[in-house]
Amino acid sequence: MSATVSITLPHDLVSVLGATTAGSRADLPRAGRTDGPARVVIDLDLPGATISRHVYGHFAEHLGHCIYGGFFVGEDSEIPNTRGIRQDVVEALRALRIPNLRWPGGCFADEYHWKDGIGPRAQRPRMVNSHWGDVVEDNSFGTHEFMDLVEMRGTDAYISGNVGSGTVQEMSEWIEYLTRADDSPMAALRRQNGREEPWTVPFSGIGNESWGCGGNMRPEDYVALARQYSTFVREHAGNRLTRIAAGANNDDYAWTEALMRSADGGRAPWQAISLHHYTSTGPASVSRGSATEFSEEEWYLALSRATRTEEPIARHSTVMDRYDPERSIGLVLDEWGTWWDVEPGTNPGFLYQQNTVRDSLVAALHFDGFHRHADRLVMTNIAQTVNVLQAMILTDPDSGALVLTPTYHVFAMNAGHQDASALAAYLLLPEEPEVVDGRALPRVSASASLAADGGSALVSLSNLDASAPRTLVLDLRGREVTGYEATVLTGETTAAHNDPDHPDAVAPAPLTSVVAHERGLEATLPPHSFATVRLELG
Numbered sequence: 001m002s003a004t005v006s007i008t009l010p011h012d013l014v015s016v017l018g019a020t021t022a023g024s025r026a027d028l029p030r031a032g033r034t035d036g037p038a039r040v041v042i043d044l045d046l047p048g049a050t051i052s053r054h055v056y057g058h059f060a061e062h063l064g065h066c067i068y069g070g071f072f073v074g075e076d077s078e079i080p081n082t083r084g085i086r087q088d089v090v091e092a093l094r095a096l097r098i099p100n101l102r103w104p105g106g107c108f109a110d111e112y113h114w115k116d117g118i119g120p121r122a123q124r125p126r127m128v129n130s131h132w133g134d135v136v137e138d139n140s141f142g143t144h145e146f147m148d149l150v151e152m153r154g155t156d157a158y159i160s161g162n163v164g165s166g167t168v169q170e171m172s173e174w175i176e177y178l179t180r181a182d183d184s185p186m187a188a189l190r191r192q193n194g195r196e197e198p199w200t201v202p203f204s205g206i207g208n209e210s211w212g213c214g215g216n217m218r219p220e221d222y223v224a225l226a227r228q229y230s231t232f233v234r235e236h237a238g239n240r241l242t243r244i245a246a247g248a249n250n251d252d253y254a255w256t257e258a259l260m261r262s263a264d265g266g267r268a269p270w271q272a273i274s275l276h277h278y279t280s281t282g283p284a285s286v287s288r289g290s291a292t293e294f295s296e297e298e299w300y301l302a303l304s305r306a307t308r309t310e311e312p313i314a315r316h317s318t319v320m321d322r323y324d325p326e327r328s329i330g331l332v333l334d335e336w337g338t339w340w341d342v343e344p345g346t347n348p349g350f351l352y353q354q355n356t357v358r359d360s361l362v363a364a365l366h367f368d369g370f371h372r373h374a375d376r377l378v379m380t381n382i383a384q385t386v387n388v389l390q391a392m393i394l395t396d397p398d399s400g401a402l403v404l405t406p407t408y409h410v411f412a413m414n415a416g417h418q419d420a421s422a423l424a425a426y427l428l429l430p431e432e433p434e435v436v437d438g439r440a441l442p443r444v445s446a447s448a449s450l451a452a453d454g455g456s457a458l459v460s461l462s463n464l465d466a467s468a469p470r471t472l473v474l475d476l477r478g479r480e481v482t483g484y485e486a487t488v489l490t491g492e493t494t495a496a497h498n499d500p501d502h503p504d505a506v507a508p509a510p511l512t513s514v515v516a517h518e519r520g521l522e523a524t525l526p527p528h529s530f531a532t533v534r535l536e537l538g
């Protein structure tokens with residue numbers, strides 16, 4: 001749906017937070033009270049930090065059916081494939097404009113030896129994937145297959161290297177193999193395996209969760225190793241690298257402190273630090289909660305937990321600010337998303353879970369927070385793209401049928417935020433937000449950005465109310481709005497999801513309730529829904 005409205009926008013008031021909230025710290029208030037209807041106030045002429053496209057990044061691990069049966073079916077499969085890579089998966093991901101893909105792990109990265117995954121497939125050694133199902137990995141998907149996938153998708157490679165059980169030489173040689181142009185030993189080996197030209201690899205991870213599955217290290221031990229490994233991950237043939245040090249788990253600020261203390265005021269041998277933060281409703285030791293069977297209480301609990309992700313982002317950023325006020329070191333949330341109990345009857349080590357309207361709103365809430373932290377948060381990677389945790393795509397192991405999840409649609413609807421400038425979106429609500437899990441949870445969430453060419457803006461809106469629709473006034477200031485196009489994503493229930501028999505139970509549709517309003521626009525969002533409004537600016 002699209003229509004044209006011409007609105008004169010009042011310049012009488014600069015929002016209390018205005019430009020300063022775009023990319024500001026999460027502890028600043030973003031919601032206030034009003035006696036009138038609920039409003040989202042956006043100053044379209046006060047752009048803030050750029051939202052890196054890499055904030056919409058992805059993650060694919062050798063885990064369950066993410067790689068095997070997900071991305072890769074092998075050349076002999078009946079499922080249409082190009083050199084073993086599923087064509088429908090590559091095609092489906094096109095709409096998401098995936099900016100980068102992290103591989104091969106996760107925990108798997110710290111037991112992966114890349115030389116086992118090159119050369120003729122039949123001769124590649126096997127290994128045990130001890131973290132994920134204790135299954136035998138035949139290494140048929142290795143470096144060449146991954147880079148083939150990356151090139152097919154037009155995405156940037158994020159190679160996660162092995163610190164836990166590898167060597168400095170191994171990691172150094174992998175980057176040489178991938179990126180060196182001349183006749184160096186590793187470049188020659190690559191050519192021997194059929195690839196003449198070097199690839200481009202912009203991102204290199206220095207271990208994964210080194211505080212846990214990556215080696216159970218103490219911060220000081222890892223810091224020393226990170227300095228050493230990063231030094232030998234070289235830039236060959238003009239390949240510019242962002243080296244990403246393995247960062248903290250959730251709120252382990254001491255870990256970030258240790259890395260930053262050793263960063264010599266931004267002159268560390270790495271350029272970014274990672275962070276992992278997942279969303280569940282229960283403790284992992286008991287039950288993380290069912291993906292599809294949950295009460296209204298668990299609905300709000302999950303959404304409240306999702307808004308919490310902003311807290312470690314803000315606090316790790318604050319630690320980083322102290323040592324690196326110039327913000328030359330980036331924060332990378334390279335694992336995030338929902339983590340539920342596995343679907344009944346599936347391998348507990350494969351982390352296969354369904355994906356409902358609730359997951360879509362968890363994703364939307366994360367993105368609203370990410371946009372607010374665009375100044376330090378340079379990349380994120382949802383875990384994981386296909387068949388694992390909060391996936392974009394689920395494939396049926398028997399029929400091979402492919403289903404797009406509600407989370408997929410949020411990524412597609414939000415794609416316009418990539419490389420746009422964050423705009424502060426200030427909420428004014430008539431009600432006091434309820435406290436859920438010890439934290440105020442407004443039932444509306446919003447974020448906005450201005451396209452790089454300045455000609456349009458994208459507003460993301462979430463109605464978190466499980467059962468009531470919500471009318472919102474978009475109070476649009478500072479620019480003339482000449483047209484709009486609105487899209488909504490919801491399902492019949494909060495647990496609605498897609499499967500091969502009902503692939504579009506949760507799918508985007510035009511939002512027809514948008515009308516002109518003296519302050520800008522007015523939109524009514526159905527219960528439990530996510531919407532985007534693309535504004536044409538005069």
Ligand code: AHR
Binds near residue numbers: 105208209384
């Ligand atoms: O994404 C699944 C796992 O979660 C990753 O392998 C690990 O890094 C994290 O604990």
